[in-house]
Amino acid sequence: MNSLPDPDAELLRAAQTGEVTALALLLEHHRAGMRAVALSILGPGPDADDAVQDAVLVALRRIGDVRDPDAVGAWLRMVVRNQCRGRLREARRLVPVEELAPQRDPAAGPDETLDRHAMQDWVWEAIEQLSPTLQLPLVLRHFSSQVTAYDQIARVCGVPVGTVRSRLNQARTKLADALTATAEAAHSDARTRTAASWDDARDTLATAEAGAFGSVVAQRWSPEVALMYGAARLGGSALITRAMDCDLAAGVRQRPVNVTAGRSLAVWEMDITSPPENPGHCPPSAAWVMDLDGGKVTRLRLFHPRPMAESVVEQRLATPADAL
Known part of the structure; x- marks a missing residue:
């Protein structure tokens, strides 16, 4: 039978x-x-x-x-x-371990990773329908590899943990409706967009190491770009550029290890190497959380998933631009 x-x-x-x-x-x-x-x-x-x-x-x-x-x-x-x-x-x-994030083959490149997720395009199209307030915690919680804990997301967004929980609940509810609405509709290619963001991350760092980070900021980022620490605005393009140049001059190097990109939000997660003579110069990792408008960065939130002492991070970020 x-x-x-x-x-x-x-x-x-x-x-x-x-x-x-x-x-x-x-x-x-x-x-x-x-x-x-x-x-x-x-x-x-x-x-x-x-x-x-x-x-x-x-x-x-x-x-x-x-x-x-x-x-x-x-x-x-x-x-x-x-x-x-x-x-x-x-x-x-305690910081969640690897079970909270998608398991990735360390040998696989971004193309191989994205090819394993047939649903990626329409999920991202649905996420783009959310408001920025709801989109950011949802993307960090479910698409980043290191910024997944509620307390981490709260620090990036500059809101209490309870607000993060509330926004995630709202985002999940709205996402369910948006998924149904966008499943049959034409949508953009998330695979192509994310691959392009990988290229942009690598090119940005290579250009910075060549001493021309300011040109990247001037050409590809909004003139009104804001550097944020939680909900506080620390400065604009001058502070961003000087901070990067200062770290490079000290021997600090960054390497992208995970990229998540939509039309209005991109997250570049970096491994950081401090100079041998000063191994405590920087935390070992960073997330560049960037709001986008027309492909240009309008807001940059820097977050360290495995930070140094909080006082050291705040002191570095609060240093006046002229001192950098």
Whole structure:
């Protein structure tokens, strides 16, 4: 007797080709099991609901990673479990580890990474429909690799942690509607846009090391660009340029390790190498969180996921431009 086709397998194959309806049906089929895992770890309440919602967004990005159709239910429950464990770590004021971010093959380039996510284009198109206030915490939480904890996002945005939670809840609700609206519509190519942002990050750093960072800022960034620390504006293009030139003169080098890019927001995550004679000159990593308008940077938020002492960071950022 021939066995009936596995509905999960059919839905998984369709979802991996970008069919939003198939993914929605697949998630609905396993939602009860996902919620049961969250309740078993976190107990009833908003944290369990948020963990399931976070897991759904992870599934949107990583459904292409599932190779065994029989394991899709177990994979979704694992994603929920990792989200719950991350929340428990945050409650203990520890920085979440790799389970909170998509797993990346360190040998894979940006093209290979993006090719694994068939849903990337229409997810990004839906994200672009959100207001900047809701878009920023959602992108950091679900698309960055190091700026994922609520307290980190709060520091980047310059708002309390409770406000971050509220904005994420609003963003998830609006994103669900936007996904449905944009799934069948024409949309831009996220793969091409992100690859171009990788090139821009590398070219920006190479130009800076050649002593011409000011020309990059003048040509590609808005004349009114603002350097932000949380909600505070520290200065404009002069401060940005002098700070970069000062670090380069001291022997500091940056290397992009992850790039996330939409039309109105880009995040460049960097590894930082301090000079051997002064290994504590800079924190080991940084995120350039940039608001974009017409392709030009209008606002730059610098954030260190693995910072030095907070007082040192604040002192560096607060140094007057003339002193740099």
